[in-house]
Amino acid sequence: MNLPTSATSLAGWQHIYSGKVRDLFVPENGPDNILLVVASNRVSAFDHVLDPAIPGKGALLTALSNWWFSRIDMPNHLADPESAPPVPMEVSDRAMLSRRLEMYPVECVVRGALTGSGFLEYRETGSVCGIELPAGLEDGDLLETPIYTPAHKAPLGEHDENISYEQSVELVGPEVAEALREASLKIFTAARDLAAERGVILADTKFEFGRDPETGELVLADEVLTSDSSRYWDASVYFDASLSRADRLASFDKQIVRNWLRSNWDQQGVPPQLPAEIVSQTQDRYRELFTRLTGKNWG
Numbered sequence: 001m002n003l004p005t006s007a008t009s010l011a012g013w014q015h016i017y018s019g020k021v022r023d024l025f026v027p028e029n030g031p032d033n034i035l036l037v038v039a040s041n042r043v044s045a046f047d048h049v050l051d052p053a054i055p056g057k058g059a060l061l062t063a064l065s066n067w068w069f070s071r072i073d074m075p076n077h078l079a080d081p082e083s084a085p086p087v088p089m090e091v092s093d094r095a096m097l098s099r100r101l102e103m104y105p106v107e108c109v110v111r112g113a114l115t116g117s118g119f120l121e122y123r124e125t126g127s128v129c130g131i132e133l134p135a136g137l138e139d140g141d142l143l144e145t146p147i148y149t150p151a152h153k154a155p156l157g158e159h160d161e162n163i164s165y166e167q168s169v170e171l172v173g174p175e176v177a178e179a180l181r182e183a184s185l186k187i188f189t190a191a192r193d194l195a196a197e198r199g200v201i202l203a204d205t206k207f208e209f210g211r212d213p214e215t216g217e218l219v220l221a222d223e224v225l226t227s228d229s230s231r232y233w234d235a236s237v238y239f240d241a242s243l244s245r246a247d248r249l250a251s252f253d254k255q256i257v258r259n260w261l262r263s264n265w266d267q268q269g270v271p272p273q274l275p276a277e278i279v280s281q282t283q284d285r286y287r288e289l290f291t292r293l294t295g296k297n298w299g
């Protein structure tokens with residue numbers, strides 16, 4: 001996977017970490033309980049960061065995260081702007097000013113449908129993360145009830161490792177493990193129902209939580225319910241029996257890119273540049289997802 005080579009330098013902030021599509025910064029001169037999460041416009045597919053970036057993607061997904069944070073009834077990591085140095089103008093629309101937490105090393109994945117790594121594990125074992133599922137399920141099938149399928153965060157560029165609930169207990173202890181599972185299932189179920197009212201299927205998502213060192217409380221962190229941390233499907237497409245399974249399970253935002261790559265790249269080496277038309281269509285899909293979920297026009 002080709003990693004981003006140039007981390008953004010921001011006046012007054014020190015870059016400390018680059019993910020595939022986001023970068024972390026801390027204030028150069030304190031306070032040390034603040035973290036700036038900056039979403040880039042980079043898009044990744046097939047484990048590659050693609051070129052060019054999608055203009056506006058970072059801002060749109062940051063706005064979507066903030067919209068969900070405002071609807072989720074639990075403490076979150078968003079910080080009061082008064083408590084931190086100013087956020088540089090060049091990233092302000094795609095930056096999330098956060099309280100620095102002691103992050104739990106558990107990727108809290110909830111699945112309302114069986115696909116991706118969950119389906120692969122099910123096909124091998126009949127279960128996911130130790131949760132037995134009915135026989136005969138196909139890729140993309142909706143599950144009777146959502147399942148909590150935690151993962152252990154892998155180093156950048158590698159896939160996270162699905163673990164059992166009991167393994168999550170070993171990582172964080174019984175009380176926190178139960179609190180993570182309960183919070184994840186509760187938030188997912190409410191978000192899935194809200195999305196369904198808008199004709200969008202929330203197939204699965206990944207939450208990250210931390211402990212606030214000042215209050216000890218459990219805090220929802222990272223990005224929430226964006227199309228980078230979740231699979232969203234268009235319900236009208238998903239239930240269209242005339243379509244192939246692959247088309248029915250098309251991700252709301254990245255399917256145009258994935259389809260183009262499938263037709264224009266042998267998945268060897270570095271992917272080709274995306275044509276301007278594919279970039280433009282992808283921008284439209286991000287805007288459509290934002291509008292479908294929030295009821296607001298983007299921009």
Ligand SMILES: CCOC(=O)Cn1cc(-c2ncnc(N)c2C#N)cn1
Nearest residue numbers: 019022023077098099100101221222
């Ligand atoms: C590159 C984007 O970040 C991640 O991949 C996940 N991550 C989150 C943290 C974090 N650490 C302390 N406090 C926080 N509020 C957060 C948050 N969010 C570290 N990595």
